[in-house]
Amino acid sequence: MFDAETLPYGVFTTLDRPGIRRVGVAVEDRILDLSQARVPHPALFAYGTLDPFLVAGPDVWHAVRESLLAGPVGPYVPMSEATLHLPFTVADYVDFYASEHHATNVGRIFRPGRHPLTPNWMHMPIAYHGRAGTVVVSGTEIHRPSGQFRPDGSVAPFFGPTRRLDFEAELGFVVGAPSPMGVPVPTGDFAEHVFGVCVVNDWSARDLQSWEYVPLGPFLGKSFATSVSPWVVPLAALDGFRVPAPSGRTPLLPYLREDEDRGLDLVLEVRLNGEVVSRPPYASMHWSPAQMLAHLTANGACLRPGDLLASGTVSGPGQGEAGSLIELTGGGEQGLVLPDGSVRTWLEDGDEVEVRALGPDGRFLGAVRGRIARSAAVTV
Secondary structure, eight states, rough: OOTTTOOOOEEEEEETTEEEEEEEEBTEEEETTTSSBBBBSGGGGSSSSSHHHHOOOHHHHHHHHHHHHHHSOOOEEEEGGGGEOSSOOOOOEEEEEOHHHHHHHHHHHHHHSSSSSTTTTTTTTEEEEGGGGEETTTTTEEOEEEEEEEEOOOOEEEEEEOEEEEEOOOEEEOOOBBTTTTTTOOOOGGHHHHHEEEEEEOEEEEEHHHHHHHOOOOOOHHHHHHHEEEBBBBBGGGGGGGEOOGGSOOOOOGOOOOSSOOOEEEEEEEEEEEEEEEOOGGOSSOOHHHHHHHHTTTSOOOOOBTOOEEOOOOOOOOTTOOOHHHHHHTTTOOOOOOOOOOOOSSSSSSSSSEEEEEEETTOOOEEEEEEEOOOOOOOO
């Protein structure tokens, strides 16, 4: 349950008006209907999507939030009576690889006997472009993807449902105000363009990924589904959680340097079938969100409203701080024993994964959930 100061934005419908999507703000166990509330710029909330509000920019975001903090006037809907939807139109989707601990763990698994980090990793935020059309809202059923993979000991590849389905616990950053093509966005302008934060699970098929990722990187092993939380927490609600990013301890090219703290002291809590299996600390992420944005636009690429920048898997240095099964099970070599006695190396049909974001004070900042459906595909 969100507190009365976080005030995240989302889109909902109710049983009495199932065909009408409305923009709302979560306040504890209720939703304030912004389509009928007394807030600044009410026309921005008349379209059943956050898109017009995102485009409006930081001055409008601030004015509306200040109005909400002062005590808005308007109708409330019980959270239990609402169905939540994807809150904004995803324009482009970029997934970064910003955790040194995750990159090191996975590098050891994918490239045994070699240095786990590629030579460029400490110099720039690595990322790949995903598919905006397969970003889905929390609660959407996830179908086990099919593709090519080559089992250990096999010379030829097979085609069929993945045998190594995984989750990736991440944060996502939602762009509002656009930028023109050809004009890089410096780290100091991050808050001028990024509206807020959501929780992300970038589902991964590890056997597809390991077979296809050389030489051009992730493709079918990642593009089948990315789940996001239905509530977007405004960046302003996280001001008290800012900490230095570890990248500041190493020499950086000028465009990646920061003049203030833009890391985030948050914790992601990963639950598999209702049981907590990991608690990755976001404060350990090597690259800050502002550095990710600066690198994304360094070549002159423009920002569009609704662009989604995911952090990549959040993993910490400690026991139980990995944000993916591939790390928790040593690449599938060690079974993860759940409290009910069942063992997982990879996700099975019917498994449900939930990722929650919490502040250092335990404040709830959102959650994303997805259940694995059975695939009808046949291995060939």
